[in-house]
Amino acid sequence: MTNFDLTEEQQAVRDMVRRYAREKIAPIAAELDEAQQFPEQSFKKLGEMGILGIGFPEEEGGMGGDTLSYIIAVEELSRVDGSHGITLAAHCSLGVWPIYAFGTTEQKQKYMPKVCSGEYLSSFGLTEPEAGSDAGGTRTTAMLDGDHWVINGSKQFITNATYAGVLVITAKTDKEAKGSHGISAFLVETDLPGFNLGKKENKLGLRASDTRELIFEDCRVPRDALLGELHRGFPLFMKTLDGGRISIAALALGIAQGALDASVPYAMERKQFGQPICEFQMIQSYLADMQTEVTAARHLTYHAARLKDAGKRHSMESAMAKYYASTVAMKATTLAIQIHGGYGYTKDYPVERYFRDAKLCEIGEGTSEVQKIVIARELIKQHAG
Numbered sequence: 001m002t003n004f005d006l007t008e009e010q011q012a013v014r015d016m017v018r019r020y021a022r023e024k025i026a027p028i029a030a031e032l033d034e035a036q037q038f039p040e041q042s043f044k045k046l047g048e049m050g051i052l053g054i055g056f057p058e059e060e061g062g063m064g065g066d067t068l069s070y071i072i073a074v075e076e077l078s079r080v081d082g083s084h085g086i087t088l089a090a091h092c093s094l095g096v097w098p099i100y101a102f103g104t105t106e107q108k109q110k111y112m113p114k115v116c117s118g119e120y121l122s123s124f125g126l127t128e129p130e131a132g133s134d135a136g137g138t139r140t141t142a143m144l145d146g147d148h149w150v151i152n153g154s155k156q157f158i159t160n161a162t163y164a165g166v167l168v169i170t171a172k173t174d175k176e177a178k179g180s181h182g183i184s185a186f187l188v189e190t191d192l193p194g195f196n197l198g199k200k201e202n203k204l205g206l207r208a209s210d211t212r213e214l215i216f217e218d219c220r221v222p223r224d225a226l227l228g229e230l231h232r233g234f235p236l237f238m239k240t241l242d243g244g245r246i247s248i249a250a251l252a253l254g255i256a257q258g259a260l261d262a263s264v265p266y267a268m269e270r271k272q273f274g275q276p277i278c279e280f281q282m283i284q285s286y287l288a289d290m291q292t293e294v295t296a297a298r299h300l301t302y303h304a305a306r307l308k309d310a311g312k313r314h315s316m317e318s319a320m321a322k323y324y325a326s327t328v329a330m331k332a333t334t335l336a337i338q339i340h341g342g343y344g345y346t347k348d349y350p351v352e353r354y355f356r357d358a359k360l361c362e363i364g365e366g367t368s369e370v371q372k373i374v375i376a377r378e379l380i381k382q383h384a385g
């Protein structure tokens with residue numbers, strides 16, 4: 001594989017996570033998927049390795065790596081198991097990053113060392129039953145009562161929630177404000193009275209990852225749990241999603257690469273009509289499409305990560321990377337099953353799991369339709385000057 005001009009540090013992270021994923025995660029991934037079992041031990045170990053704080057400065061308790069190193073870590077985990085990939089992505093991009101970017105000094109001192117070490121996993125609660133793609137349609141409310149905010153409402157499909165020590169959630173703080181206005185973000189510790197976990201989702205794919213409903217019933221959080229500016233939660237989560245989308249692109253990229261990794265040796269070994277199926281031009285055409293599109297998705301994804309590292313605007317590039325890599329993941333996993341024939345349709349080979357896992361990439365953190373809205377909107381903005 002081309003090196004993509006990775007620095008020595010980025011290559012070291014890639015090699016370390018790749019080794020761990022191949023040796024420790026690949027052998028248990030199918031079992032975890034079948035049992036819908038969250039890999040607690042893996043995340044304990046990844047915490048010890050520094051991977052849960054990989055993209056954050058050492059003085060905050062992180063590993064001091066850059067966004068690209070983190071993106072490569074998500075990619076390498078997803079290459080063997082998407083459930084591990086999405087868990088890391090949701091923790092770092094959606095849970096930790098807003099604390100790092102918008103937290104006060106006190107909030108960062110309180111939470112950053114815990115979330116970077118893995119003492120706490122973290123989560124991001126934006127989606128609600130009535131507020132999916134229309135994330136500004138938040139109905140959860142947080143009203144000030146003395147020294148506390150009182151939160152009521154529910155959140156839907158929240159990754160890592162069962163295992164999280166702290167959540168970042170959004171709630172309406174100005175009930176009169178229209179649309180996406182009057183929303184604020186809060187840090188909620190998960191042992192507070194009034195915070196309850198709802199239904200655990202029984203999912204098509206990424207079954208070893210944790211996806212939960214959250215229910216807030218007069219949940220009182222301290223006044224200083226407000227994250228960022230009052231009523232300015234919408235821009236906060238839009239910026240959070242700009243980064244998060246790169247991590248879902250990395251999830252898709254890893255799954256697509258995993259599908260290709262499985263397909264090449266299979267096509268070389270499997271014989272029909274007296275020859276390995278890789279000698280048939282139609283199979284070669286599938287492999288060529290997969291290799292080309294996975295490489296193109298990697299370019300888009302790494303480019304978006306590098307823009308973020310350079311502190312440049314990356315809304316359009318993140319959306320393009322997510323949209324394209326997700327499409328590639330669906331196609332590559334479909335072709336991988338086709339190359340494996342009937343065996344690919346069984347649980348004896350990992351491509352069946354990759355195919356199921358890939359679909360989430362077209363839905364989570366903004367559907368593909370929403371990514372196209374973001375891309376077109378940014379394009380029009382640029383042309384308008």
Ligand SMILES: Cc1cc2nc3c(=O)[nH]c(=O)nc-3n(C[C@H](O)[C@H](O)[C@H](O)COP(=O)(O)OP(=O)(O)OC[C@H]3O[C@@H](n4cnc5c(N)ncnc54)[C@H](O)[C@@H]3O)c2cc1C
Binds near residue numbers: 133
């Ligand atoms: C496994 C999993 C993990 C998740 N993790 C999290 C998490 O950690 N935190 C969190 O907050 N959320 C999370 N989500 C929620 C996810 O972000 C939403 O499911 C997603 O944004 C889509 O919202 P929705 O499901 O309500 O679909 P809807 O918004 O109801 O969309 C249904 C369909 O309508 C289309 N549509 C909607 N609006 C438009 C439009 N304006 N133009 C064109 N088409 C449109 C959509 O693209 C889609 O095809 C997760 C979801 C899943 C499945």
